[in-house]
Amino acid sequence: MTAMLEVCGLTVNYGRIQAVRGIDFTLETGQISALVGANGAGKSTTLLALSGLLPKAGGQVRFEGEDITRLAPHQIVARGIVQVPEGRAILTTLTVLENLELGAYRHGLKAADDELDAVLHLFPPLKERLHGLAGNLSGGEQQMLAIGRALMAKPRLLLLDEPSMGLAPLVVQEIFRALRAINRGGLTLLLVEQNVCQALKLAQHGYVLENGLMALSGPGRELLGHPRMLEAYLGG
Numbered sequence: 001m002t003a004m005l006e007v008c009g010l011t012v013n014y015g016r017i018q019a020v021r022g023i024d025f026t027l028e029t030g031q032i033s034a035l036v037g038a039n040g041a042g043k044s045t046t047l048l049a050l051s052g053l054l055p056k057a058g059g060q061v062r063f064e065g066e067d068i069t070r071l072a073p074h075q076i077v078a079r080g081i082v083q084v085p086e087g088r089a090i091l092t093t094l095t096v097l098e099n100l101e102l103g104a105y106r107h108g109l110k111a112a113d114d115e116l117d118a119v120l121h122l123f124p125p126l127k128e129r130l131h132g133l134a135g136n137l138s139g140g141e142q143q144m145l146a147i148g149r150a151l152m153a154k155p156r157l158l159l160l161d162e163p164s165m166g167l168a169p170l171v172v173q174e175i176f177r178a179l180r181a182i183n184r185g186g187l188t189l190l191l192v193e194q195n196v197c198q199a200l201k202l203a204q205h206g207y208v209l210e211n212g213l214m215a216l217s218g219p220g221r222e223l224l225g226h227p228r229m230l231e232a233y234l235g236g
């Protein structure tokens, strides 16, 4: 296996608050990895720092063998690391197609023809509502749109912050099914979730963040059976 992303000693502060305290982790090419943990553990902070949207107070990030620690957000996107933000950040007064077009802003909609086809194939509800306002979509459809918009940027690594948040169980199944399909197509994923059980079932590898520290890591299925996980996250 080859590592796509190697994170070493990552530290992120909000003023005097140390939100992420020197964590190490590796994402293998072609895998789904999950970063799980309770409220306030530092999951979103980690993703925002990887995307360059928060400054790193310490540590190093290597992507495909190159140091990207100090790159600006647009340079990180250009390398192929694209984030689906917490809360989706859909532009509700634009159409579905216009939102997707935003994802393709670096290369233009014409050059993202194949990506558009793939997104509409993956998420049929978006195809039906392509010229409707994004604000009229259901929560699940808005999550599909947020993922679709990220795919339009032709990512090599997709970072997802709580895609299941606020969605009904059946809709969560639908989103996770799509993530599995995206991964089968060759994309590497880092999935941040409070939905620990579902995320670890989906992911080949899991990391557990507690109070800004990496508490546990291992194959997803193995973590599901770990006594500490059962006690702390999986309700016995």
Ligand SMILES: Nc1ncnc2c1ncn2[C@@H]1O[C@H](COP(=O)(O)OP(=O)(O)OP(=O)(O)O)[C@@H](O)[C@H]1O
Pocket (backbone or CB within 6 Å): 014, 017, 019, 037, 038, 039, 040, 041, 042, 043, 044, 045, 046, 194
């Ligand atoms: N803008 C901010 N200013 C100050 N502290 C912050 C800020 N954002 C987050 N924090 C703090 O940093 C810590 C980590 O927060 P973070 O949002 O990364 O957690 P999380 O694991 O994503 O949680 P959740 O599951 O609730 O999304 C928490 O203690 C939080 O209160």
Ligand SMILES: [Mg+2]
Pocket (backbone or CB within 6 Å): 043, 044, 045, 086, 161
């Ligand atoms: Mg968060």
